[in-house]
Amino acid sequence: MEKHVELNRIGLSLADYKGKPSTLCPGCGHNAISNQIQAAVWELGIAPEKVMKISGIGCSSKSANYFLDRSFGFNGIHGRMPTLATGACFGDPSIKILGISGDGDTASIGMGHFKHVIRRNVPMVYIIENNGCYGLTKGQFSATSDQGLRLKHQGVNILPPLDLCMEALISGAPFVARTFSGDVKQMKQLIKAALSQNGVAVIDVISPCVTFNNRDEALQSYSWGREHEAPIQDIAHFQSREEIQLENFEEGSYREIQLQDGSYLVLKKIDKDYDPTDLHAALDLLTESYKYHYFATGLIYFSGVPPTIQEKYDLPEESLNRLTKDRLRPSRESLEAINATLY
Numbered sequence: 001m002e003k004h005v006e007l008n009r010i011g012l013s014l015a016d017y018k019g020k021p022s023t024l025c026p027g028c029g030h031n032a033i034s035n036q037i038q039a040a041v042w043e044l045g046i047a048p049e050k051v052m053k054i055s056g057i058g059c060s061s062k063s064a065n066y067f068l069d070r071s072f073g074f075n076g077i078h079g080r081m082p083t084l085a086t087g088a089c090f091g092d093p094s095i096k097i098l099g100i101s102g103d104g105d106t107a108s109i110g111m112g113h114f115k116h117v118i119r120r121n122v123p124m125v126y127i128i129e130n131n132g133c134y135g136l137t138k139g140q141f142s143a144t145s146d147q148g149l150r151l152k153h154q155g156v157n158i159l160p161p162l163d164l165c166m167e168a169l170i171s172g173a174p175f176v177a178r179t180f181s182g183d184v185k186q187m188k189q190l191i192k193a194a195l196s197q198n199g200v201a202v203i204d205v206i207s208p209c210v211t212f213n214n215r216d217e218a219l220q221s222y223s224w225g226r227e228h229e230a231p232i233q234d235i236a237h238f239q240s241r242e243e244i245q246l247e248n249f250e251e252g253s254y255r256e257i258q259l260q261d262g263s264y265l266v267l268k269k270i271d272k273d274y275d276p277t278d279l280h281a282a283l284d285l286l287t288e289s290y291k292y293h294y295f296a297t298g299l300i301y302f303s304g305v306p307p308t309i310q311e312k313y314d315l316p317e318e319s320l321n322r323l324t325k326d327r328l329r330p331s332r333e334s335l336e337a338i339n340a341t342l343y
């Protein structure tokens with residue numbers, strides 16, 4: 001009997017979205033992220049050729065190789081993923097940019113670029129695979145390692161950590177989320193929502209390094225995450241309003257958010273009435289989380305998207321990378337006119 005292969009709305013199977021076999025350590029949190037990116041892009045029915053993966057250096061940045069083989073990709077230098085994404089977004093605005101980075105790549109060497117890509121509102125999904133150490137270079141402390149963290153070859157970390165969701169929020173990011181490699185269901189919904197937006201969407205994924213930073217007491221370990229994760233909502237993404245299924249949701253117990261591509265995110269309230277569109281509530285949540293090691297996950301902040309960097313420039317309709325020489329080269333007359341102003 002012929003095996004039934006499920007196809008998405010553009011007629012492709014999940015296998016059409018796969019990448020190279022992972023060379024990361026078995027159990028590395030980053031592998032879970034690769035799998036969820038593959039599933040999210042497939043479920044949304046975005047053609048792999050309409051995605052560009054950009055990354056820096058680290059095990060996390062390597063992982064861009066392990067999904068979406070048919071997509072465009074560029075593995076840049078350490079911390080410079082955002083600068084490449086900024087350039088790429090002008091090349092072809094119809095391509096979805098997926099930036100993959102690590103806490104070392106973003107919070108140390110790439111911190112300035114992280115802030116500026118948000119300030120400029122480069123249209124992209126920015127995923128940080130945050131394991132609180134430099135995995136690739138054998139487990140040094142990173143700028144997100146918790147103060148007091150003890151690592152085998154490093155001793156005790158004496159410096160306070162940076163909170164990348166807080167950094168994204170205060171830089172003006174219109175979409176800020178935190179999730180966990182041990183909660184793949186939530187992660188996939190957040191990735192789908194981020195891909196449905198146009199402006200910069202930042203997702204900080206706590207993604208354990210099983211080789212160098214996975215002791216039970218470490219805040220970025222699987223066991224600590226599993227015991228302490230406190231989702232702020234149950235999240236479900238729907239392609240259209242007609243598809244929304246609310247059987248298990250009581251009246252008044254959920255919030256609907258329309259995303260820029262017309263799809264919807266339904267947020268079922270858990271515990272308290274958290275409003276992700278309230279900047280002060282988001283700042284309070286992150287301040288509490290930082291202070292009390294409260295592992296809040298979910299959509300932390302969502303606002304109307306300000307104009308993207310592409311929209312701020314007066315660009316032609318066509319993609320810049322398809323402009324032909326005759327369009328790019330100024331005419332003799334216009335060069336003469338410019339030259340005349342210089343005499």
Ligand SMILES: Cc1ncc(C[n+]2csc(CCOP(=O)(O)OP(=O)(O)O)c2C)c(N)n1
Binds near residue numbers: 058133
């Ligand atoms: C300019 C420069 N400085 C330092 C390094 C060494 N280096 C390679 S990866 C890395 C950090 C990787 O950590 P992270 O981004 O957290 O990724 P992980 O490997 O933990 O997933 C460092 C410091 C480098 N490649 N280039």
Ligand code: SF4
Binds near residue numbers: 028030135209210211
């Ligand atoms: S060293 Fe750590 S971050 Fe790198 S692949 Fe192994 S588990 Fe993952």
